[in-house]
Amino acid sequence: MSDTHLQQRIALITGASSGIGRATARLLSQHGLHVVLTARRVARLNDLAEEIRTQGGTALVLPADLAQADSRIALIRQIRETWGPVEVLINNAGFGWGGDVASLPWETAQAMIEVNIAALVHLTTLVLPEMVARRQGWIVNVASIAGDMPTPRIALYSATKTFVQSFSEALYRDLRRRGVHISIVNPGPIATEFGQVAYGWPEQKSRRGTTPDQAAQAVWWALRRARKRVYVPWYYRPLRWLNLTLEWALDRGVHTHLRKWQHRLLGRQ
Ligand SMILES: NC(=O)c1ccc[n+]([C@@H]2O[C@H](COP(=O)([O-])OP(=O)(O)OC[C@H]3O[C@@H](n4cnc5c(N)ncnc54)[C@H](OP(=O)(O)O)[C@@H]3O)[C@@H](O)[C@H]2O)c1
Structure with a gap:
């Protein structure tokens, strides 16, 4: 299938300062989309935007703390005022925390629920009315294989990703005849900063696993083929049945x- 239908589209990528989000932003830009980069670490977003512009792409940097509802509203308003309505939304920002729930600080739990669940739902509700009105739009939600298989020591993280899968699947069924495509990307272990954040792993250990570029290819595949559910690597697909x-x-x-x-x-x- 040709991907010309996605060229020149305005794509918001959350969590673009690192890992899967950064690789996805690069790839979407290479395929001709106008990318909006958001996360908290503005210096990293600026570096990526510079790189994208040097290669002939278009990038807009709008830093935001997605744990804050006001920041999410301001983000979508700024995009609309600068470039127009979001046509492609990649809900990728997220983080985990490894350990016994008995020692999970509530502030961390609350922030995880805000970023992994509330931000994904909120951004979706902010962009969906225009997508439905135009009968055109694409939303890719990055979940995890941990959402297929509730996993000890990352119990809350697993649950947030089960939510993402369930919400996305229901939305897919709601919207499939209304021109708005919903996709779920389920990564297995990917070599990003995720392990450093969740488990305090050293950077060297975080480099092991499937690369962020491979994960970005999975996002792109889901997007251009309007696939409902994509696994990266593909061999994790049977996990939900195994569970x-x-x-x-x-x-x-x-x-x-x-x-x-x-x-x-x-x-x-
Ligand atoms: N790596 C894996 O093994 C793996 C496996 C399955 C699923 N996933 C999922 O893949 C997605 C991307 O993770 P990754 O592996 O690329 O990890 P990563 O390298 O740690 O990137 C996480 C991104 O989320 C952003 N983020 C976190 N909290 C935020 C907040 N409050 N506001 C705005 N942005 C925030 C971070 O940006 P700032 O810190 O700059 O704000 C960063 O850009 C996540 O949803 C994760 O759950 C990862």
Whole structure:
């Protein structure tokens, strides 16, 4: 399928200062979309915008703390005033926290719910009326394989991603005949700063895994083919069925053994 229908579109990418969001912004710009970059770290957004412009692309930097409802409203208003309505929304910003829920600080839990859930829903409700009115729009929500399989030690993070999957699937069913395409991208482990933020891993360990560029390709694939659900890497696709059929084994900790085998197989520690 040709992707000319996406060229010159205004695309908002959240979490563009790092990892999957940064790689996605680069890729969408290479495919001719006008990209709006948002996150909190403005210096990184400016560097990326500079790089995109040097390569002939168009980028707008609008820093925002997406945990704040006011910032989300201001962000969409600024885009509309500067460039026009958002036509492509990539809800990618998010973070996790690893450990026992018993020691999870409420402020961290609240911020995670705000960024991973509330911001995704809020931005969607802010851009959707215009998309529905025009009968045209694309929303890609970055969830996780952890949303398919509730995972110990990242319990709240898993739950936020299950929410993203459920919300997106229902929205897909609502909108599929109304010209607005909803896609879910479910990454497995990707070599970004996610591990540093969630587990305090050193940067070197965070470099292992599928690359952010591969994850960005999955986002692009979902977008240009209007795919409902895409996995990256693809072989994590059976996980949601495994979670249902092997519930008894998972309750007894079989995933811990699987992870050890996987690490041994891939030569990881
Ligand atoms: N890496 C993985 O293994 C993996 C696996 C499955 C799913 N995912 C999902 O992929 C998405 C991208 O994560 P990543 O792996 O690319 O991690 P990352 O490198 O840590 O990037 C996270 C992005 O989210 C932004 N962000 C976090 N809190 C924010 C806030 N309050 N306001 C605005 N932006 C905020 C960060 O920007 P600032 O800090 O500059 O604000 C950053 O750009 C997330 O939704 C994550 O859950 C990742």
